[in-house]
Amino acid sequence: MTQAPSAQTTPSFSSIVGDVVIAENLPSLPIPKVRGDKIVVKISExxxxxxxxxxxxxxxxxxxxxxxxxxxxxxxxxxSLDVLWKPSKS
Structure with a gap:
C-alpha cells in the first residue's frame, strides 16, 4: 500500500509575523473585550x-x-512614486 504524497504546506502570514509587536506603546492600548461573538475595543477620543x-x-x-x-x-x-508625485520635503 502506497501513501499519497503529502501536500507541502506554506506558512501563513499570521504564523510568520505572529510574534511581531508593531505598537510602540502597548500599555496605552485598550484591552479588547468579548461581547457575544464580537471582539470590541473602546478607543478614547x-x-x-x-x-x-x-x-x-x-x-x-x-x-x-x-x-x-x-x-x-x-x-x-x-x-518611481517620488518622480510621479513630487512630494514636498516638509
Whole structure:
C-alpha cells in the first residue's frame, strides 16, 4: 500500500509575523473585550487624535502586478512614486 504524497504546506502570514509587536506603546492600548461573538475595543477620543497625528502622512495601499511579474523592490517603488508625485520635503 502506497501513501499519497503529502501536500507541502506554506506558512501563513499570521504564523510568520505572529510574534511581531508593531505598537510602540502597548500599555496605552485598550484591552479588547468579548461581547457575544464580537471582539470590541473602546478607543478614547484622545488616543484616536494622538494616533491620527502620528500617521497623518502615511499612505497605505496595495500594488497589483500582473501574474508572473517579477516583484518590485521597495526602493524602486519609492523612487518611481517620488518622480510621479513630487512630494514636498516638509
Amino acid at each position: 484622545d488616543l484616536y487624535e494622538e494616533q491620527l497625528k502620528l500617521f497623518r502622512t502615511n499612505l497605505i495601499g496595495r500594488l497589483l502586478l500582473r501574474k508572473g511579474s517579477i516583484p518590485l523592490k521597495i526602493d524602486v517603488i519609492k523612487t
